Amino acid sequence: MPRATMRRLALLLSGIGLAGAAAVGVGLATDVLTPQTAAIVVAEAVIITGVAVGLFGIKRVDRRVREELSQTRTELAAQHKRLKAQLDQLGSTLTLGLAAADGVRAAVAEDRVEMLSRLAHTSEVLARFDEGFSARVARQADALELARQELQRIGSRVENVAADLTDLPAQIMVPVDEALKAASARQTRLGNRLYAKLEARAELASLVRPRVPIPPLGGWALDADVMYFIMRAVWDRRPELIVECGSGTSTLWLGYLAERLGVGSVVALEHDDRYLDTSRELVRSHGLEKIVEVRHGPLQPWTDPADDDGHTYRWYSADVLEGLTGIGLLLVDGPPAAAGPQARYPAGPLLIPRCRDDALIILDDADRTEEKTLSDRWMAAFPELERTLFAHGSAHIFQRSVDQRM
Ligand SMILES: C[S@@+](CC[C@H](N)C(=O)[O-])C[C@H]1O[C@@H](n2cnc3c(N)ncnc32)[C@H](O)[C@@H]1O
Incomplete structure (x- = not known):
């Protein structure tokens, strides 16, 4: 029911209640009304007045509710505004954060690419070094093997020479021995002199x-x-x-x-x-x-x-x-x-x-x-x-x- 209609209805009912109460008073005073009838009229008047009071109470409650609602709406609007401002700030912060994150992501991606390229280069260098090193080691191993074989040959030659020397005829060793003795004697002579x-x-x-x-x-x-x-x-x-x-x-x-x-x-x-x-x-x-x-x-x-x-x-x-x-x-x-x-x-x-x-x-x-x-x-x-x-x-x-x- 519309609010204006309810207000009018409450005023009407209050008026009716008051008029009834006044009529009962008048009736009783004039003995027009018996007590029972008066009681009934009063009851009706009380009920009508109660309804009217109830309608007034509803109206007041309605106003208060409306005021509270309005206040609440205002507060909600303010809150909404604040929240919006916060959301905006959060939004711009998020935007900045996202931009920064994008930057970081891009940098990380760049670094990653760079690192991957370096890794690839390093792997390549290592592979080349490994290849060269292995080749060198192989060459040195070959050289060592050759040297070992040469040493073996020299060793056997030395053994042969030693065997030959052992068998050298006395006519070769004796003069050498004599020359050494002569040199030694000469040194002694020089010292004595x-x-x-x-x-x-x-x-x-x-x-x-x-x-x-x-x-x-x-x-x-x-x-x-x-x-x-x-x-x-x-x-x-x-x-x-x-x-x-x-x-x-x-x-x-x-x-x-x-x-x-x-x-x-x-x-x-x-x-x-x-x-x-x-x-x-x-x-x-x-x-x-x-x-x-x-x-x-x-x-x-x-x-x-x-x-x-x-x-x-x-x-x-x-x-x-x-x-x-x-x-x-x-x-x-x-x-x-x-x-x-x-x-x-x-x-x-x-x-x-x-x-x-x-x-x-x-x-x-x-x-x-x-x-x-x-x-x-x-x-x-x-x-x-x-x-x-x-x-x-x-x-x-x-x-x-x-x-x-x-
Ligand atoms: C074999 S030296 C010996 C000289 C001398 N009998 C002596 O024992 O002192 C022989 C010649 O050396 C020369 N002589 C002399 N005095 C010398 C000197 N101070 N330095 C180099 N030769 C000298 C002289 O011509 C001398 O005839």
Whole structure:
């Protein structure tokens, strides 16, 4: 039923109820109505009024419901608005999220593609490496196998050689063995010689004391052991005349000893202008000029009249021989080998006859072929000579003994 109709109906019913109540009041007051009738009328009026009140109550409830409904609608509208706003926000957040997710998905997809491509590349590289490595390993294995086979072949060859060596005839092994022994003996000799030279050099200082530094022995000069041997011979024999072919350090030592003994003099023959000056200056600086004479004898051709082959030597000029008689000790240490073959040979025929009968003659550098040969020739030409080797043959010592041999 429409609301306006209901309102009108309620007003009508209220009016009827009130009119009924008023009529009952009037009826009772006027005794028109009996109590029973009045009661019925009142009941009807109460019912009508109740209905009217009920209709009014419904109307009020309806209004309140309407208001509440309106309020609820308003709230719902506001809520709807809020929810819509939230939904919108959620929507845009979702949109952003989806966009981001899309981006991430795309990036992941890209990465995945990239990774897959790298993986494929790596697999390819690995496959190639594996292939190369396997090939290399195979090649090395082949090479090793070849090397092993080669080693085996060498091993069997070595075994064969070892067997051959064991069977080598003695005529091959013996010379090798002898050569080794000779080399070892040579080393021993050199060691002994070195010791002898050092000892001799120390002993020289016990015989004489040079006043100023003296040039060293060895090298171009006499070795110390040969020098000391000659000094001992001079010490024992006290020769009046010492003649030396080739001046140098030995000239000074001999001069000092002659000075100390107070007997004899030294004549040194020198072919070289330069060393003539050097030796003379040394003699002067050592204060030995009264005892030592360095004679200049340029090399000149000389032929031995006793020799049939007419070989010409280059030896000191003949004037150096002047006054040289009664030589007690002759040292032949010049001219140098560069002067020609057997350059020192003429000292034999030219000086030995000028020596005392018991003279001592020393030929240095006698371990050289040329000197060995001329030493033998002297021995053949002068039977009064007795030869001994000194300092492992580097010096030949000749003892002249004219009385016994002639
Ligand atoms: C074998 S050397 C020996 C000289 C001397 N008997 C000696 O033992 O000191 C022979 C020649 O060497 C030369 N000589 C001299 N003094 C020298 C020196 N200081 N350096 C290089 N040669 C020298 C001289 O011409 C000499 O005749």
